[in-house]
Amino acid sequence: MPPIIQITNLTKKFGNIMAVDHLNLEVEDGEILGLLGPNGAGKTTTILMLVTVIRPTEGTATVGGYDIRKNPDKVRELIGVVFQEPKMLWVSTTWDIVNWHAKVCGLPNEERKRRVRQVLEDLDMWEHRRKNVHALSGGMRKRVELAKVLVQRPKIAIIDEPTAQVDVVGKHRIWNMICRLRDEGSTIILATNELYEADILSDRVAIMHKGKLLVCDTPKTLKDSIIGGDIVEIQLENDASTAIIGDLKNFKEVVNVLQIKPTLLRLYLNKVEEVVPKIMNMLLKKNVPVTSIHMSEPSLDDVFAHYTGLTIEEAQKVGV
């Protein structure tokens, strides 16, 4: 089956700034593709080009078989967008915004009313339906923005940072609704800079940095691809000697050892489940008392760091 979205050399330049740099990416029908990257990575610009709001400088994409340059009107009939910042005039009420959107998307009268009510109830916004947007909190506005696409149930939903400014309970509710939207048949592109969100929701994750696509695969494959991706932190009772650090480095599975504190060592290694018992035996034999041990798998942050040399937070700080 051909991909539902095929992006080919998609490029956008704003003056001298290359916002999206020859992006090539495919999105399969029915999947949730996480588009991960720090602020300024080019995620939103890519989205705006896909929904035909801004024109590419170079390259193109086909959406549901329609070229975004040649058939923008057809493309818009297939797509629904949840923008990063809620796009609504603040004099309008919640109900007006969602109901009007459903109307423009061609939902028949009865079905429209039913769906609007259903979605607003699911998002806990029904009792706020008569309130003007300016009277809503940032998180509530974000929910109204999301409600538009949930009511629309488009063939392709593009969701840009759906849980920014939303509280923890709200986040889980939104994640469930995004999964339900996928289960109902929508293909979803989920742009986010929240690693956990991308990890738990996405079938595949595409990591963008400085307008370029670094890598795209399932979260598991991405994590497994990192050599020394498993992390073990060993808290010792006494300061670690140079000899012990040397012994640890001698294990062939151990890629690197960092001394975080005099008594705390962080080991980057492979096959954590096999090597940890060996390490513990060695420490016991050498009479090195261990206070605690903590093991973790690599996260998407580690994947990002692996490809860029920066954590997402660092990338955001330096503004790249």
Add this chain to the structure above:
Amino acid sequence: MLVAERDVRLFFQYKFLIIIRAIWFVSQIVLFGLIASRMINVQEVPDYFRYYVSGLSIMTLYSAAIFIGFDIYEEAEHGVFEYLLSLPVSRRQLVLGRSIGGGLRAFIYVGPLIAASLYVIGAVNPLNFLAALFSLFLFSFGVSGMSITIAVMIKSIDRFDILMGVLDALIVRLSTAMYPLNVVQTANPIYGGIANFNPVSYAADLFRWGTGLPDIITLDNPLLPLVGIIAFFAIFTFIGITIYDRRIEGGGWQ
């Protein structure tokens, strides 16, 4: 004084807007003033062009002094208000500072326009004019205090906007800014009654009296409007301080 200085500085950040508004002022003189004066009966107003130009200065001063109320809402919206309330300044100093700042910046803004209108009017009686200028200062502070009082009292930008619109429509049109008192009284005695007790009328009449140009002076005794303006200033400064003191910390801005 620091509070007043801050308000004056803020106002002059809108350079572009100030320049363009000055151009509007001139275009109102050149277009409306010039053409409308051809339509006016010289027996009623001997020199309507000069009469209108002087009235326009006062209308502009009024609009500029009202502006401080909108700033207060903007501050409430962006949370700057909480910052101002947290400063080591008493509430009375704050409201007085803001009232003076609002009035002063309006006066500074209208200053060049008043100079331009004096040039158009073409006559000045220096002593009278200084007295008139003093009364315009008080008028400007009074309007600014009124704007702050209403803004803090109703705490809703929508209601404030409409109230200011209605007030502007009535207070300016039911004044002697655009037409002499005797004409207003002839047209409608109720209108005349209101125009007779209107601070805009007092300011406009005193300004015309300050020019010393007989064709546009409609005032026999400048003392009465002067007392009126002092009363207007005192009332709104006093009420402003009292209301500001009572209402400012309650929150509930819409």
Add this chain to the structure above:
Amino acid sequence: MIKHIINLLEHDLRNFFRYKWWLVGLISMNLADLFIMAIVYNYMVRGAVIEQYRDYFRFFAPGLTVTGLFASAFMIGREINMERRREVHHYMLSLPMTRMELAIGRVLSGGLRGMIYMSPLLLTCFVFLGFPNVWQFLTIIAILFLLALGISGLSIAIAVSTSSLEKFITARGLVYYTLFFCSSVFYPLSLIQQLGAEGKFPSVLVTLAEINPLSSASDMIRNFLLGSPAFSYVSILNVLVFSAIFTLSAAFAYIKIIERK
């Protein structure tokens, strides 16, 4: 196509009535102009004007109707400017409708909003000045609607070309003052022409007043209701040209400029 345009009309009309406070402010201003300023002016205006129109109130009421139409039809521009600053236009551009439908819908709704606001003012005119016959009434409505479309287009063209609300308001002020004061809204066109002939008013401004669609529309209503000033159907051409130019340029500007980032 029609369905999407109707949806846009609904969107913009609904928003129009949400600015109820702004509308009340505008109405107060208009009523104060008519029932205070115009009545007082009656007692100052020269005999010639009074003789021709009986009183200044009767002269001014049609002009006020046209300025009310202007101000309310212009409001769509403020909204579109605000949409642009808050990037709401990204949402509008992402909707499943063509750019042309979007542009036509916005211009039309701006014009319709002007007509809705202007209706009570026009009715006031009829009540105080007398009712026109059916053909005159239809002509008035048609011409005012065309004018409203042109104004709506002009405001949209300005809105999408100005980056901040401050600049939009400034540009709006310049347009208001120039078109209001250089027209026969407040004073008879003959006065402006007379000043021009005496060399006291620049001929460019006299020409502007003559071809100003606000003059044409005001004088057309005056002619139908008061029988004066002389009115030629050719002056309707002014309104037609104004409307055509700004409706087309608004559609073009709206599509071209808001797609740019």
